[in-house]
Every structure is written in structure tokens, then in C-alpha cells.
Amino acid sequence: MVLSAAIQKLKNKKQFVVHEQYPIEVIERRRELVPILKDARTKGHTAVLKEDRLYIDNKRYYPRTTRQHPPPSAAMDQNDNILNYDISIFVESKLDNLDVLDVPKGYTYVTKNRKKMCKKSGGIAVIFKKSLETSLTFLSSESQFVQWMKVTKSIFGLQNDVIVGCIYIPPEGSKYSNLEAFDEIENELMSLKKVKDVHTALIGDFNAKTGILNDFVLADETLLDLFHLDTDNEIISYMLDYKNLKSYNIPLQSVTQCSCQPNTYGYKLLNCCKKINMYIDNSRIGVDKGVGKTTCKNTSVVDYLLLSSKLLH
Secondary structure, three states, rough: HHHHHHHHHHHHHOOOOOOOOOOOOHHHHHHHHHHHHHHHOOOOOOEEEEEEEEEOOEEEEEOOOOOOOOOOHHHOHHHHHHOOOOOOEEEEOOOOOOOOOOOOOOOEEEEEEEOOOOOOOOOOEEEHHHHHOEEEEEEOOOOOOOOEEEEEEHOOOOOOOOOEEEOOOOOOOOOOOOOHHHHHHHHHHHHHHHHHHEEEEEEEOOOOOOOOOOOOOOOOOHHHHHOOOOOOOOHHHHHHHOOHHHHOOOOOOOOOOOOOOOOOHHHHHHHHHHHHHHOOOOOOHHOOOOOOOOOOOEOOOOOOEEHHHHOOO
16 A cells, blocks of 8 residues: 555656556456557547556446357447447347447447346347437436437427436247336426426337227316316326327327237237326328337337427427
């Protein structure tokens, strides 16, 4: 400890030159890491070697062999596509905490990896331009099925920030399936909305099949009168939120090219939409309006974009 302190003090004095002698095992590890450090810097990354620890873009890099630890999934080699977007969201990324992604220059990333599994599976990765780092906040979450991201309101020119949930729910019936996934996501979203008035969006692979069933409840306005709820603005706003879609010229009835019957996950997703007033936007907006294009193997729709009604304006 005394020697370490003395070295640090001597380093700051011009008349002294300090050569630190590392143990042989540290020297060997440094020898392995130096080429990786140089390669990372060549590719535009910030790379720093501290004793026998290498940090690339402020993330610890762990050396590995192919036998000990397989490389990141080939599906994550999407640099050509990434360059076309400010933010890219990948699900079923199949990464773990030892993986370091080689993203294009000027980009960085955040991952949420599945824990407590021997084999790499599932997972979520968000790759985005470094220029957006001050506009994006990645929020902590207990659920392994969602990575929450707060996007500052100035990005969209809105009056409120947007909470985006990046979703991956494993297929129904698989060994990773979990019916509680939808409840976890819903509960966390409600907690986030309580903290601040925000717009909300969910996007990703829900592995849910909803068909053309409604994702909203048609309110019986006579009941509002009967129970004297017609003067409660908060209840009226909640019950009649779906009418915002009609006012924005967005169809209430969805369509789909998927001929699959709704599955259990589909009913869970629809119930979630009804409770938190979010709307499936497949077949309702953009180039998919009136189409309902399949998203999985040209046979089914399992990937969705959900938005709160104010984001549809």
C-alpha cells in the first residue's frame, strides 16, 4: 500500500521515471489484451488498459476462447442496417455479460441479457447513435422481458417524454415461456407512469397472436350516466380514450394477413392493451395501414408496435 502511494506521487515528478513491475501472470494477460486494445482504437472505440483489465467504451472486456465462451450471435452482425437508423432494437440477441459488440463508429449500445441460463438465449439489445446519449435514459427493471428507455420530449417535439419498452417474450410453450411476463411489463409500466406524466410505447417480439380481436373496450355511455360518472373527467377520459383514434382518422378495426387463431399470449396482450389504453398499431398506421403484414416466416404476426393514443396524433 505504501509502495503504491509512493509510485503515484513519483509519477507526478518530472525528475523521476517510474517503471511498474507486474507479476508474470499479469504481464501475460496484458500481452493478450494489447492487440485487442489496438484493434478497438483503430475501429474508433475508446480503449483503456488498466493493469490486466481492458475497458472498451467504458465497458469491461473479458478475454475468452471459443471453447470457453462462444462469440456473439451472427444475427447481431447488422452494421449495414444499423447505419440506416438513429436507434435500432434487437430482440432474442442471445448475448451475455461477456460479449462486446462491434458496432459502427459513432454508435454505442445497451443490452439486457437473460440471466441464470447455461446457454445464451433471449435478450434485448438497443444500439443507438452516441449523439443521442444525453436524450436517452435507460431505466432499471426487475423484469427480464423488457428494457425500458426514456426518450426526451425534444426528440419528437412533444410536451412530454416518451417511455419506450423494448420487449422480448419467449414463445408460448417453450421452456423459457412465462405467462406472468405480460403482468410484469404492465405493472412496471404503470409504476413508471405514476412518477411522471409521459407518453408510452411498447415494441418488440411478444410471440402473441391476436387475430383481429379488439384491443379496446367499447364503453356503454349510458352506464356513465346511470352511475353518475359522467362528471368525473378522469374516468371519462379513461373510458373513452379509444375515441381519440377516430378523431385522428385511425381505424378502430385492425386487419391481418395472419390466419392463425389467437393464442394465450394473444389474449394476455389484448387484456393488457385494454387496461392501460395502448393500441396495437400494426395495420393501423404507416405503410402497414390496412395491410397487417406478417412478421414471422410469412405466416404469422407476433411482433407489435403499441402506442398510447396521444402518440398517434
